[in-house]
Amino acid sequence: MRKVDVADIAVAIAELSMDANYNLGEDVLKSLNEALKAEVSPVGKNILVQLIDNARIARDNQVPICQDTGYAVIFVELGQDVHLVGGDLYEAINQGVRKGYGEGYLRKSIVADPINRINTKDNTPAVIHIDIVPGDKVKLIMAPKGGGSENMSAVKMLTPSDGAKGVIDFIVNAVSDAGSNPCPPIVVGVGIGGTLEKAALLAKKALLRELGQSNKDSFYSAMEKEILEKVNNLGVGPQGFGGRATALAVHIETYPAHIASMPVAVNINCHAARHKERII
Amino acid sequence: MKVKKISAPLRDEDVMQLKAGDNVLISGVIYTGRDAAHKKIFDLVQSGEPLPVDFAGQMIYYVGPSPAKPSEIIGSAGPTTSGRMDAYTPMLLELGLKVCIGKGSRSQAVRDALVKHKAVYLASTGGAAALLAKTVKRADLVAYSELGPEAVYRLEVEDFPATVVNDVYGKDLYEEGRKKYEITNLKEVD
Ligand code: SF4
Numbered sequence: 001m002r003k004v005d006v007a008d009i010a011v012a013i014a015e016l017s018m019d020a021n022y023n024l025g026e027d028v029l030k031s032l033n034e035a036l037k038a039e040v041s042p043v044g045k046n047i048l049v050q051l052i053d054n055a056r057i058a059r060d061n062q063v064p065i066c067q068d069t070g071y072a073v074i075f076v077e078l079g080q081d082v083h084l085v086g087g088d089l090y091e092a093i094n095q096g097v098r099k100g101y102g103e104g105y106l107r108k109s110i111v112a113d114p115i116n117r118i119n120t121k122d123n124t125p126a127v128i129h130i131d132i133v134p135g136d137k138v139k140l141i142m143a144p145k146g147g148g149s150e151n152m153s154a155v156k157m158l159t160p161s162d163g164a165k166g167v168i169d170f171i172v173n174a175v176s177d178a179g180s181n182p183c184p185p186i187v188v189g190v191g192i193g194g195t196l197e198k199a200a201l202l203a204k205k206a207l208l209r210e211l212g213q214s215n216k217d218s219f220y221s222a223m224e225k226e227i228l229e230k231v232n233n234l235g236v237g238p239q240g241f242g243g244r245a246t247a248l249a250v251h252i253e254t255y256p257a258h259i260a261s262m263p264v265a266v267n268i269n270c271h272a273a274r275h276k277e278r279i280i
Numbered sequence: 281m282k283v284k285k286i287s288a289p290l291r292d293e294d295v296m297q298l299k300a301g302d303n304v305l306i307s308g309v310i311y312t313g314r315d316a317a318h319k320k321i322f323d324l325v326q327s328g329e330p331l332p333v334d335f336a337g338q339m340i341y342y343v344g345p346s347p348a349k350p351s352e353i354i355g356s357a358g359p360t361t362s363g364r365m366d367a368y369t370p371m372l373l374e375l376g377l378k379v380c381i382g383k384g385s386r387s388q389a390v391r392d393a394l395v396k397h398k399a400v401y402l403a404s405t406g407g408a409a410a411l412l413a414k415t416v417k418r419a420d421l422v423a424y425s426e427l428g429p430e431a432v433y434r435l436e437v438e439d440f441p442a443t444v445v446n447d448v449y450g451k452d453l454y455e456e457g458r459k460k461y462e463i464t465n466l467k468e469v470d
């Protein structure tokens with residue numbers, strides 16, 4: 001058993017919180033530049049130039065790309081040969097979020113109760129997903145999620161007879177209804193199969209995939225392409241002002257389904273598609 | 281592309297020059313305010329008490345910035361979703377507010393009130409928060425410090441970029457822009 005001190009995990013989470021919020025991924029920047037080249041709307045072009053400039057300013061000055069520095073969503077891939085020492089893993093992760101959001105001048109956007117809404121003032125608790133995997137490493141992924149785009153997400157229990165067309169229509173409609181609200185151009189994460197919560201989690205995980213990579217299964221990579229074309233034909237465009245670049249990418253993840261069900265979840269991310277990872 | 285420069289205070293004639301889809305650069309004074317401040321101002325108006333700001337001819341920006349680093353004037357400061365302010369906006373337009381700035385579409389009631397009171401709704405780029413913060417040259421607290429990032433600030437900006445969404449002629453850029461670039465099976469555009 002390899003020992004890993006949870007204090008090291010806390011430090012890593014604090015650093016990843018700042019890194020993710022200040023430094024937009026190279027894959028997203030590349031994709032924004034490609035969208036700029038392809039954009040036909042002058043207003044849309046102007047927006048894409050602003051977004052690319054904005055990412056550079058945030059990186060140069062080490063300030064948040066967006067003032068909504070998000071809900072701290074943390075994925076942990078915990079090697080089964082790791083022995084965690086030094087305390088409670090969940091508390092260590094929250095400690096890391098507290099430190100990162102405090103020292104990094106990130107906005108605190110979490111309320112302790114969904115109805116009575118008192119701010120926790122340190123952006124905790126995080127939403128934490130843990131998978132046990134083979135090996136003796138701990139992989140941490142920090143993915144801050146903005147409220148504007150999260151609110152435009154959707155999930156539906158389709159029936160098997162709805163087929164591929166039903167799935168595609170549901171996803172395209174979700175993007176169409178979202179319009180300008182999720183700060184397009186967006187990234188569309190899709191989970192198909194499993195149960196209600198499995199589909200939602202797959203949709204969230206789909207957002208972690210590097211832009212430019214498609215599903216390994218040729219059936220689903222073709223579906224990703226088809227949906228991307230359809231949503232970009234909606235005309236929503238950058239910021240919803242009209243244009244080609246409504247979405248930068250569509251990522252589908254799937255799981256086996258029950259003979260009676262076909263759950264589909266759509267998790268929408270804004271152009272501030274933030275996530276950073278580290279292996280300990 | 282044509283860019284129009286505007287500064288507060290604005291008169292009806294100034295606002296009538298702005299058309300849906302225009303790019304504008306704002307310099308001068310903008311007040312900040314989002315959900316909680318709107319609610320407080322609404323309550324003051326209801327009870328007939330004096331307001332912290334005279335909104336006649338002014339602009340309001342729906343923003344809740346991230347905390348400023350010690351070396352900064354303001355933290356990252358992009359727009360928040362305007363729809364949450366819809367219930368309060370007609371009242372502010374009645375008080376003479378000329379420009380509101382946020383992101384996302386407005387209710388029909390707000391769009392009607394913009395036409396009626398000769399005012400415009402602009403969108404600044406959602407998520408371009410670091411870029412927008414750089415245009416802020418000064419930030420002074422005006423009211424409601426207890427609201428933290430939701431307090432009302434008087435900002436002085438230079439060339440703050442925004443796009444006209446709803447103009448005094450009843451046009452809406454979200455609807456028109458989308459229609460213009462939509463590709464259906466029957467028609468191809470551009
Ligand atoms: S949707 Fe994204 S870019 Fe837009 S305000 Fe929220 S976090 Fe920022």
